[in-house]
Amino acid sequence: MGSLQLFLRAAQRRWGKMKRRFRRAPILQQALALPEPHIRPASVRDLIERDLPLVFTPRSPVREIRFLQGRDDLIEDIRGALVHLGSAIVIYGERGVGKTSLAQLASEKLCRELPSLQGITPIYYSVSESDTYQHILGAILPRLGVEKIVTKVQTTSTSGEKSRVNLYVAELEDKSHTETTTAAKPLVEPLLSPQVVVDHLHGKRGVIILDDYERITDQETRHFFPELIKKISDNRLAVTLIVVGIGDSTHDLISVHPSIERNLTAIHVPRLTDEQIRQIAVNGFAALRLRYEPEAVEQIVRYSANFPFYTHRLCEGIVRAYVAQARNNQRHDWTIRASDVPAAIREAVRNSPPSLTEAYEQIKTSERALQVAYIVASAREEPLTRARIQEYLTAWVGEDKDIDHTLKKLVDQGMLQRPETGQYCFCNPLQRAYVILRFRADTPAEQLARIDAALGRVTQSA
Ligand SMILES: Nc1ncnc2c1ncn2[C@@H]1O[C@H](COP(=O)(O)OP(=O)(O)OP(=O)(O)O)[C@@H](O)[C@H]1O
Numbered sequence: 001m002g003s004l005q006l007f008l009r010a011a012q013r014r015w016g017k018m019k020r021r022f023r024r025a026p027i028l029q030q031a032l033a034l035p036e037p038h039i040r041p042a043s044v045r046d047l048i049e050r051d052l053p054l055v056f057t058p059r060s061p062v063r064e065i066r067f068l069q070g071r072d073d074l075i076e077d078i079r080g081a082l083v084h085l086g087s088a089i090v091i092y093g094e095r096g097v098g099k100t101s102l103a104q105l106a107s108e109k110l111c112r113e114l115p116s117l118q119g120i121t122p123i124y125y126s127v128s129e130s131d132t133y134q135h136i137l138g139a140i141l142p143r144l145g146v147e148k149i150v151t152k153v154q155t156t157s158t159s160g161e162k163s164r165v166n167l168y169v170a171e172l173e174d175k176s177h178t179e180t181t182t183a184a185k186p187l188v189e190p191l192l193s194p195q196v197v198v199d200h201l202h203g204k205r206g207v208i209i210l211d212d213y214e215r216i217t218d219q220e221t222r223h224f225f226p227e228l229i230k231k232i233s234d235n236r237l238a239v240t241l242i243v244v245g246i247g248d249s250t251h252d253l254i255s256v257h258p259s260i261e262r263n264l265t266a267i268h269v270p271r272l273t274d275e276q277i278r279q280i281a282v283n284g285f286a287a288l289r290l291r292y293e294p295e296a297v298e299q300i301v302r303y304s305a306n307f308p309f310y311t312h313r314l315c316e317g318i319v320r321a322y323v324a325q326a327r328n329n330q331r332h333d334w335t336i337r338a339s340d341v342p343a344a345i346r347e348a349v350r351n352s353p354p355s356l357t358e359a360y361e362q363i364k365t366s367e368r369a370l371q372v373a374y375i376v377a378s379a380r381e382e383p384l385t386r387a388r389i390q391e392y393l394t395a396w397v398g399e400d401k402d403i404d405h406t407l408k409k410l411v412d413q414g415m416l417q418r419p420e421t422g423q424y425c426f427c428n429p430l431q432r433a434y435v436i437l438r439f440r441a442d443t444p445a446e447q448l449a450r451i452d453a454a455l456g457r458v459t460q461s462a
């Protein structure tokens, strides 16, 4: 063989090797801090740790739009609304489904892209239970350049018996006790009407996100914002209010005047599909330059129960565990394996919100209740009919047990609800995901395999 041929073969082999190396992860639009693979493994490990909080975010809304999966259509709907003067948007959906992530990232993106919104930074306000429109507008209006109707208040505590809070800045007459001023909060003037607010908003441009709107308990405030939306619409102001919160419909969240319904865009945020959940894991691992076994991703999809919170939590736990093992020189393969998932499930269970764990402890006291809850949680159909629950249970325990008493108990405990007669689903969808995770974490592998096989036969027979 001539030396030229030998040279060409060697060059081909090298090229093939390089191609395989770079096929590992798709190139991202925007470079992360992570370097290309030729750098020393110890630094890769450090950089994975550094980028992890940006890529997997179980404790916060998604931080960058490239990590927001499956919401392109909804972003376009929001774009369609934002181009119209005086429009308002209501973003609603189940707890934990991704409403805040969508509202924040879509409005940031559209403020960058739409000529009419250029230069605007969206104003974000998360409502607390004790908030009234005075608190909310007091925080928002100064950011729109409206100061006139906003008054600063001091939160003052005294060393005497009485403690006084939220006093308007005024001469404090009684000087005989020690006062500690802890903060100065803005409030709008009391008895302010929506019309006065609108008068001050003329000529202003802005996008306001009012998140966790369902938490408003003050009745006056509940009436104030629909009225403000109507006035903004009537006056065709360049200020858009985006109301975000938990609800099955717009009316569930906010009752607006029928005359402005055509100026209001309702955006329902659905659960992510299995494929979109898969993309969170796949893109996240790729961004961290990690490979993965497909079975590891499939397990993450199954345990997430279509809620991105658990996807982020599981993936974060898996990557952290990998980094810890790499630090101890136990791992060098930069590959997430299916065998990494069970430990992450146990960790996710340990770090779940107390309300979820407490409710689980309550049902766990009855074996039958736990079985029924797991069946309703893990079945693909939702809601599940009574007959179907019975079918699954019979396949599981091998005999036909009465379930009416158990179902009633689970409904009374607030775990399940009955959307229609004879149909059951979880009241809190996050609880559903937790029941799957926790049950699987607590059950020995062999027993779990038997249960999976029994329930799987019923699913296939459908
Ligand atoms: N489209 C998405 N793609 C990837 N991750 C997402 C997506 N939407 C939400 N998440 C993740 O899911 C979790 C919940 O998101 P988010 O806080 O936006 O939900 P929410 O509906 O506002 O929750 P809540 O009802 O508690 O206010 C977070 O960990 C977030 O990072």
Ligand SMILES: [Mg+2]
Binding pocket: 099, 100, 101, 211, 212
């Ligand atoms: Mg939210």
